[in-house]
Amino acid sequence: MTTPATTQVGGPLDQGPPAEPRIGSRNRTGDKIFSGTATAAGITILVTLAGIAAFLLYEGFPALVAPAEDVPGGEGFWPYVQPLLFGTVLAAVIALVIAAPLSIGIALFISHYAPRRVAAPLGYLVDLLAAVPSVVYGLWGIFFLAPQLVPVFRWLEQTLGFLPFFAGPTSATGRTMLTAGIVLAVMILPIMSGVNREVFLQTPRLQEEAALALGATRSEMIRMTVLPFARSGMVSGAMLGLGRALGETLAVALVLSPAAVISFNLIGSTNSSTIAANIALNFPESSGLAVNTLIATGLVLFTLTFVVNFIARAVVARRKDFSGANA
Amino acid sequence: MTTTTTPTALTSSEVGLNQGRLPRWSTPATIVAVVVLGALATLVLDAPVPLVVGLGVLALLVTLPALAWVVEGRRRANDRMWTVLVTLAFALALLPLLSLVITVTQNGLARFDWDFLTTDMRGVLGEGGGALHAIVGTLIITGLATVISVPIGIMTAVYLVEYGRGRLARAITLLVDVMTGIPSIVAGLFAFALFAIFFGPSVRFGIGGAVALSVLMIPVVVRSVEEMLKLVPNELREASYALGVSQWRTIVRVVLPTAAAGIATGVTLAIARVIGETAPLLIITGSTNILNTDPTDGRMSSLPIFTYYSYTIPGVPPEFGVERAWAAALTLFLIVMLLNLVARVVSRIFGSPTSR
Known part of the structure; x- marks a missing residue:
């Protein structure tokens, strides 16, 4: 945190000779206007967030109170949103399970394994993954990844078919929950490995050197100093990735072939849709109460991601205050 | 900790630091x-x-x-x-x-040609057609979003770094972070819900898209500008104050110019981040086949939307639509990579404020 040396700028001028009071007062007015504008900009953020919740609630409310048979699906709002909520969480959890170990490996490679000189460019390279538009990911997933994965799914069905996740029958197109999860995992890798890299690099140098001086190998040093130190950072990185995965829309909308079911089968051809994908697929053709219903599901999604992100950021903020990492 | 049993017959050259280690090769x-x-x-x-x-x-x-x-x-x-x-x-x-x-x-590359970049889709059913309307739409919507987001973002960052104390500043910091995680489709729904109140439920226009993108862009701008302002050495501020310069003039004349390169980098990356957003535009700007340069009136196409619909509704025969989808994806990809490259070059050439 930078702290300006004096907060009472312009003070000395006020006490100066009365010949120049105009300059002092003009400066003070300028200061007031400027700091007022800055504060107003900051408050805009709060207003926007409150506005999002308020407007979604306002437009979504009719769906919440409407008679059950008027809501799409004909069973009311909660039965409508349940399979979607399930699909959203399932896809995000698959993505998280795949991305969490990988992102730790990537971050460790850049922070502790790669030669110093190439570490930063390699970091950019991973960050580039974050810049690819989601619709491009969707096209890639459906054209390239899904067909490649079909034989893998077949194999999973044959060898691990006794598990409900891989019960089959395998989708012939490869457009399954697992494919969506893998695409999501690729999409959240950059943010997760970015956070992990940052906390790994904050490990106190002296602790690392002490471990090495005691004869630890590099992997032992990492397990003894870096990972324990970075634990809460890794948790919050994972939460941020989870938040991203929960809200990702187009990639899922393109890759999944959705149905209104709750199914743990990850490789079959009937999959639960996700809230975001469902909105993207149905919104353009909807009217009347269907629009309100979709907005209400958006409110559910907003609440979910808000809570996840809020917890993640609160963990990071607490860590900054107490860990002494920045001391 | 290496080998404990040492062979007896060792020449002196074999006994060394590398003993018991695999050779480097x-x-x-x-x-x-x-x-x-x-x-x-x-x-x-x-x-x-x-x-x-x-x-x-x-x-x-x-x-x-x-x-x-x-x-x-x-x-x-x-x-x-x-x-x-x-x-x-x-x-x-x-x-x-x-x-x-x-x-x-x-x-x-199959359809990435001059024709693709200079024609729109008016009256095109099968072969041919282009993405001019989508490219122009993307530039207009993203440009408007930048115009909205950059002043708010920079001023919020200035507030957080230069003025912010106490609970309000802490709340804003936390909520900016939370705002970075808002799903893009929710931003689109927000813009729709906001404008539907005034213009009815069939509202579709470019400014709405710009508002939705701003919701996604502002927190990114705030974050990067904040980082840059924190890097400005306090000595510069103090020197300015010591000369009797007021705080706001110090910020405008000393702090912001010092961080200018970093701010430019951050803004460019923020643009790159939102230019490929599809979901919010799907909700609030809709899609059209013809060139529309008026963001206040009617549907407006954009590259991500064009990509999406060219693939999902390719027309008959489908292969031409799919080809256009890939060409549009390539255009979008190139724009995003170019923006990233520009950002890196700017920060490389002008350096961070600490290096001055």
């Missing part, structure tokens, strides 16, 4: 051996490529630690296994990037 030699064997297997035995790659990875994972176990002991073997694992994780992350670039370029 062992790692590259193992990798070369595995790659050569894999290539042989593919060429001679005609083995499927994914299988060979998988087996090769497994071979690396086993051979190096096994060698190390024999010569160096269990702990070093463990260490080598982790090195291989971590490196593999990184290589695995580069695979999708590589495959994305190859897939998009290969499929996109």
Whole structure:
């Protein structure tokens, strides 16, 4: 945190000779206007967030109170949103399970394994993954990844078919929950490995050197100093990735072939849709109460991601205050 | 911790620091051996490529630690296994990037021509047509979003770094972070819900898209500008105050110019981040086949939307629509990469404020 040396700028001028009071007062007015504008900009953020919740609630409310048979699906709002909520969480959890170990490996490679000189460019390279538009990911997933994965799914069905996740029958197109999860995992890798890299690099140098001086190998040093130190950072990185995965829309909308079911089968051809994908697929053709219903599901999604992100950021903020990492 | 039983007959040259360690060339030699064997297997035995790659990875994972176990002991073997694992994780992350670039370029080049960049889709049913309307729409919507987001973002960052104290500043910091995680589709729904109140439920226009993108862009701008302002040395501020300059003039004349390059980089990256957003525009700007340059009136196409609809509703026969989808994806990809490159060049040339 930078702290300006004096907060009472312009003070000395006020006490100066009365010949120049105009300059002092003009400066003070300028200061007031400027700091007022800055504060107003900051408050805009709060207003926007409150506005999002308020407007979604306002437009979504009719769906919440409407008679059950008027809501799409004909069973009311909660039965409508349940399979979607399930699909959203399932896809995000698959993505998280795949991305969490990988992102730790990537971050460790850049922070502790790669030669110093190439570490930063390699970091950019991973960050580039974050810049690819989601619709491009969707096209890639459906054209390239899904067909490649079909034989893998077949194999999973044959060898691990006794598990409900891989019960089959395998989708012939490869457009399954697992494919969506893998695409999501690729999409959240950059943010997760970015956070992990940052906390790994904050490990106190002296602790690392002490471990090495005691004869630890590099992997032992990492397990003894870096990972324990970075634990809460890794948790919050994972939460941020989870938040991203929960809200990702187009990639899922393109890759999944959705149905209104709750199914743990990850490789079959009937999959639960996700809230975001469902909105993207149905919104353009909807009217009347269907629009309100979709907005209400958006409110559910907003609440979910808000809570996840809020917890993640609160963990990071607490860590900054107490860990002494920045001391 | 290495070998405990020392052989008796050792010449002096063999006893040294490297005793009980694998020679330095062992790692590259193992990798070369595995790659050569894999290539042989593919060429001679005609083995499927994914299988060979998988087996090769497994071979690396086993051979190096096994060698190390024999010569160096269990702990070093463990260490080598982790090195291989971590490196593999990184290589695995580069695979999708590589495959994305190859897939998009290969499929996109078929229709990425002058015609594609200079015509719209008016009256096009099968072959031909272009993305001019989408490119113009993307530029207008993103430009408007930038005009809205940059002043708010910079002023919020100024507030947080230069003025913010106490609970309000802490709340804003936390909520800016939370705002970075808002799903893009929710931003679109927000813009829709906001404008539907005034213009009715069939509202679709460019400014709405700009508002939705701003919701996504402002927190990114705030974050990066904040980081840059924190890097401005306090001595500069204090020197300015010591000359009797008021705080706001110090910020406008000293702090912001010092951080200008960093701010430009951050804004460029923020633009790159939102220019590819599809979901919010799907909700609030809709899609159209003709060039519309008026963001206050009517539907407006954009590159991501054009990509999406060209693929999902390709028309008859479908292959031309799909070709256009890939060409649009390639255009979008090139724009995003170009923006990233510009950002890196700006920060490389002008440097961060600390280097001055």
